[in-house]
Amino acid sequence: MAHTNRDIRLVVLDMAGTTVADGGLVEEAFAAAARHLGADPDGMIDHVRATMGESKISVFRHLFGEETKAQEANKAFEAAYAELVDDGRVEALPGAREAIEELNSHGRTVVLTTGFARPTQDAILAALGWQDLVPLTLCPADAGGRGRPYPDMVLTAFLRTAAADDVRQVAVVGDTSYDMLSGVRAGAGVVAGVLTGAHGAEALRAAGAGQVLDGVGQLPGALG
Template identity: 30%
Template sequence: MIQLITLDMAGTTVTDHHEVEACFAMAAQKSGLTVSDDRILAMQGLHKYFVFQTLWEEILGTTTHPEWQMRVDNSYRVFTEVLENHYLTHDITPTEGCLELFEYLHIHQIKIALTTGFYRKVCNIILEKLGWLEGLDDTHVGTASTTIQASITSDEVEKGRPHPFMIQKAMNLLHISDPQQVINVGDTPSDIQSGFAANCRLSVALSNGTHAADLLTPHNPSLLLGSLHELIPVLEDLRTRS
């Protein structure tokens, strides 16, 4: 029986018009980092500080370069300023089928945990604007009556995606011991990989987020769906067979 669904935020449960990529590209340009749009897209879903570490290492050739740390920190600082301003000043909406899925999960007492490569401040800006922060405690855990039951950011675990730690933290917070009772859902290759790393029952990919189907298929997701709405019949089938 499925007890928990872990879902990515930007592009999966939160509508994303490639604004994260745009914010990243703007921060890169402002901080002197040369990077292509395709490279930025390929690293979606990863912790953004790690992304800047990786990109500056590629440019400078090594992490021991005397300017590497300074450039990483500066790029990340500019990115956080751009990103926070964007989400504070723009509308934020759920993705297609998200609210319908949440309603189904509540009816069938399946817990909802949102995971994200964002850091806590930006995550909370988004959650608050959507009304999903209401009722969560200081550890960002809710109750059966809150919209979501847990929120986990990549800066709150040892390592972000593609590692399994955010999913495993959600399981621990919500007292789920068996990963075969968990379905992970996301719209990036790193989302898929984290679900497999956590040994989830299914690691589901969505093609209506940041990555099109042809970019997700090579990573062999358990299922490739067009929207969260399509997950409901999958869950219904699992429920009736359990």
């Protein structure tokens, strides 16, 4: 049976760069973490940009190799990012909340996912007043520890919400290549990129985006 966009029951939405304005905060927090370990962030920033969307601890494992160093860098990153959140530097992208509410009103279940650890995710949700906006939010640890580009968070959303009967009734939406890959690997019926974050249309399409939207505000209309 052919599935159409109208069949979408579950929408798995990324946070930073997709529904939440990043404003370079990830890079700022990363630079603070690198300096904390006595490393030069300039030599590492290209890797950080290329792997946006991946779980942060795996980025640090790649950069620092040694597990204790990676864990220390991750803690420093979380602390720096939390400070930026406390300073009021985090805001919702235009139309994001309205899009989520519209999807909800159409009977679709929305799940918010992130590559950040749970304390950072919770701090962002609290800063935006989004704690009760969706029924489920997921970070890599909630899905067994593997973040994007693995499909685990998408499949965890599918299993935990029981909102869809078939993975083809799932839409995965994000601003990075890794978001797209996680959607493709999960077998999602819709894999859509948005141009409000890390990667451009070409990179998103190359990683499997079936459609590219200017922003998440266009999503309810795109799903129909």
